[in-house]
Amino acid sequence: MDKILSSTTLWQNRKCLLLCCLVSMANMQYGFDLAAVGSLQAMPGFLKVFGYPSPDSDTGYAIDVSKYTPTELSTVQQLITSLLTLGSFVSSLVAGFFSSYLGRRQALWLACVVNAIACGIQIGTSSAGVLYLGRLLLGFANGFLVTFSNIYTAEAAPAHMRGVMVALFAYWVNIGSIMGAVVDNKTKERMDALSYRIPLACLYIVPALLFVALFFVPESPRWLLHRGKEDAARKALEQLRGSSYAKILAIAPGYNSGDENGSVESTSVIPTLLEVEWAEMVKGVEEEKRTQGDVAALDMFRGVELRRTILCYCMIGCQTASGVWFLIGYQTYFFTVCGIAKAFEFSIMNTCFGFLGVNIGMYAIREWLGRRSILILGAVACGLCQLASAIAASVSPNSLQTGQTLVAFTALFMFFYNGCVGAASYPVATELVSSRLRAWTVGTATSLGYLLAWLVNFCTPYFINPEHLNWGARYGYIWTASNLLCVVFFYFFMPEMKGRSLEELDEIFAARIPARKFESYRCLIREAAHLDAVNAKSGQKGEHY
Structure with a gap:
């Protein structure tokens, strides 16, 4: 059956891919805001309203952020960034509480509504205090958009396609970053309030499209099953898989009485892939309820769940350990200090390199490498790029040659980070934990x-x-060391989960299998699910899905 399942193509899964792509579009909002709002703080039109007087500026306002070190920026500028992060932090933290009452779709709809309110507040106000409120609310919406969109795609995707579909997170974040930079580039020279209101108004686009798209997206089948809504869950799974899974016979080893091509004496009792997947989901949920009971937040830190929680936390922590936030936040600053004339344009170029990396990384996850291998490759490459930048800064600080080296290795860093660590991090983080x-x-x-x-x-x-x-760019030495630690973590502790269903992973973790033996472990739940599907099929002759 695994061989038959893995042979299904993206085209055969096109309906699920399209639906997951629509939901994952929510991550584009995060990328757009990250690029657009960070740059609009240097716009004359913005600083005329929210800025501060500066005797060194021709206009009387501090409009050239590059003249100042990060610690000299105004309180307004610092809070605009930090309050968004605080809002995202709080909303992600309480996502589990809301999931007890709201489905994945309903949580995303709520985020779209809060986003609209937050954008309206920011566009319409000239008060810094009200602007802070808008940023906090927008952060709350962003946290829900990122968390629930990635949870949905992990739960909706077939096991062998989950890496590609959840990796759409990085795909959309990069598209959003490119669009945010382009919009800012078009409005940055305006002297009126539209210079910042246009980018803020663009933050309506993704939530508006997502709000409408969610009407055509079924709820997560696994969430519905956990809420005891079996009929709705079965219907949702059928919507996600379309007709292609009903046409492929899921013939598992041990249950095939025919030849190797799959012909049998009677196909009337051979279940389809859809029926086997459904039976596996049902058995997985029943087993969780039988052994673990009702959901409690502290269950994350008990029994076998503790290992899964630690691995998930470490995986997300490895994103930061790569040094990506250091380069995103300060690459333009370093380019400017080193005399690179087109620092802003090179920043956009690096974002495009990251987008190229995402596309290649998504293909590699599906066709070439497993999760563990691609994460190790990414950590090694990111560490070497950080090391090269730090060495250049040590040999000749603030020189043009060092600036050119930084441009080159930052581009390579963005390519490998987005193509490896960025593309694989959320697929891994979401599949590590129980449903x-x-x-x-x-x-x-x-x-x-x-x-x-x-x-x-x-x-x-x-x-x-x-x-x-x-230290300047020599700060990269620290990130070189942290990437080395990531390599050690991935090699010794990260299991390979490629091709495994979420229910199979539940069984493997429950059996306390070491990370190095995940690939060779034979799961029983799929065989049991196949038998259940055969029995159900035998009792439903004349019916088909």
């Missing part, structure tokens, strides 16, 4: 990611600024 605790564990892990990102942005100025440690 009943997925919203709690992934939500709190996402909160940890936001906290670590804020911590990097808060601490980095003390390492790189002349009035403090004055």
